[in-house]
Amino acid sequence: MKQKGPNSTSRNPCLPRCPTGIQGLDEITGGGLPRGRPTLVCGGAGCGKTLLAAEFLVHGAVEFDEPGVFMSFEESEAELTANVASLGFDLAGLVKRKKIVLDYVHIEPSEIQESGEYDLEGLFVRLNHAIDSIGAKRIVLDTLEALFAGLRNEAILRAELRRLFRWIKTKGVTAVITAERGREQLTRNGLEEYVSDCVILLDHRVVDQIATRKLRVIKYRGALHGTNEFPFLIGNTGISVLPITSLGLNHKMSNERIGTGVPRLDAMLGGRGFFRGSSVLLTGTPGTGKTIVAANIASAACKRGERALFFSFEESPSQIIRNMHSIGLDLEPLVKQGLLRFHSARPSLYGLEMHLATMFKEIALFQPQVVVVDPVTSLMDSGTPSECRAMVTRLVDYLKAGHVTTIFTSLTQGGHALQQSEASMSSLMDSWLLLQDFEGNGERNRVLYVLKARGMAHSNQVREFLISKNGVDLVDAYIGASGVLTGSARAAQEALEKATTLASLQEAARRKRELGRKREVLERQINGLRSDYETEALELRRIDQQVGTRTIVLSTEMAASGRLRQADAKINVGMGDKPKILNGRP
């Protein structure tokens, strides 16, 4: 078979792809439908078969320069044009520019009589002529099953259909054939028998009153493809499939950090806040200040001159603005400057996919650097847990790819299941802040932890989270034997510690004074002793002198008395003249 088309986005050289241009479908199928082969799209009534086929053709004509032929067996050209116009496809214009040929095959069983053998060569000629007239690369047959109603000879019909599909292959055009879903088999008339290259099943089911469209690639010969069911939706720009598992984990992440608007919180996150483009989960029980933290981050972004988009599923924009005003956060000027935008919607307004699509649209329109989803748990009611997780994954991936920092707030019920219940979602998140309140001493106090922060040295401490009219602040909470102390208990603890410190200071001063006094006493004693000593020493000297004088006087007196008694001259000379000496200086 001849392979055509310059826009074939093939991964496998053996099997070129034909991109559908339908958001998400090309991701699932690894690039598109098998080029040059027929693809069967089957599904029940109203599940979007015709639309998918039309979109395949329109995208081909507009984006990939591949003209197409739409052969309709059910709707007339005018009906078809009108139907797809509501999705913004200008079929009439494309027909005028010879990009698309519409051919309505009208079969009215009551007007046709059969007599003898025939073949469907007429259909072949029509199709061939249409293809050749614009050089079509794509064709749509919607839906061939009308032939079964119009023609009675099923044997001929089946043989001709087999021939038709073979002919399509030799023609080298990529074909989409739609068929009604059958009871026992994929299609009512067993068309899957003839189309063996690629089969896509569309489904539209209602669970809990919420309708969800699903798409599944049942078969894709010679290629790996996502076999899961993927939700898809028909928005006002056509079909978008929301593949989750097909997304690769290959985002290029930034090293840039962005502040949270709360300096102490930045400090807890390695001093510089979150990484740009990371996803942040804020969990907390009711009234712990999730929205406040989120609003702070958003307003901090706006103050840096970035754009922030705030998806609110619980409060109206004016309510948020009013509430934030009460804590000193004035968001209104930011809204007026066009830096901050709110998008409020009730979670039950529509299904999960529609929410996601709306969010994608808003994000694409506003191009924000920071997105807040408050709270993401509200959306969880719109689908099953696995669907919700898939949706969040999709959203996170989409935003990460665009380097958008995302803050998800998540409302949890109190108790210990707090971390458990969020575990499934938290694995998608880069950072996880936990807001909690502690009850005790007749009051409730908020605390904040950083449970996880990938790629940064973050604080492992609990901080008390204070909300006042001047904004929010974080202060150290006391952690002691009796647990975490917050609020007045923390204040009491603070006072207690202050008192203890003061007491020990005073004690030290007192001891110092006492020591000084002791030294004074000691010095005084030393001085006393010294003066005693000096006194004694003086006394001793005087005694010495007295003794000397007396000896002289005595000897003089003795000598005098000796003279009187005519004694030998030599005996006791100095003792005799004592009275003399007493009156005069020695």
Next chain:
Amino acid sequence: MTRHSKIWQLLLYVIDQTPRSQAALLNLKRACETHLKGRYRIKVIDLEKHPQLAKGAQILAIPTVVRRLPSPVRTIIGNLSDTERLIVGLDLRVSR
């Protein structure tokens, strides 16, 4: 009846001179000779030469006979080997 006095216009759509289309032409001529002698005109259109005509005439099967006149338009597909069906389909019996 005025309707029957008019000339019948029959279009036979074929593709190439296949045995089937030749058989169809023969069968058609035979039926017309029997029932509409001198009051019919058969035009054979080869879609191989004029493929653009297929769309307007809503041709699907080959061969196809279209009774353009008298109105209403009637369509018969096949090689017309089933004469009874051909007569019913073209509503030839009334014109006898």
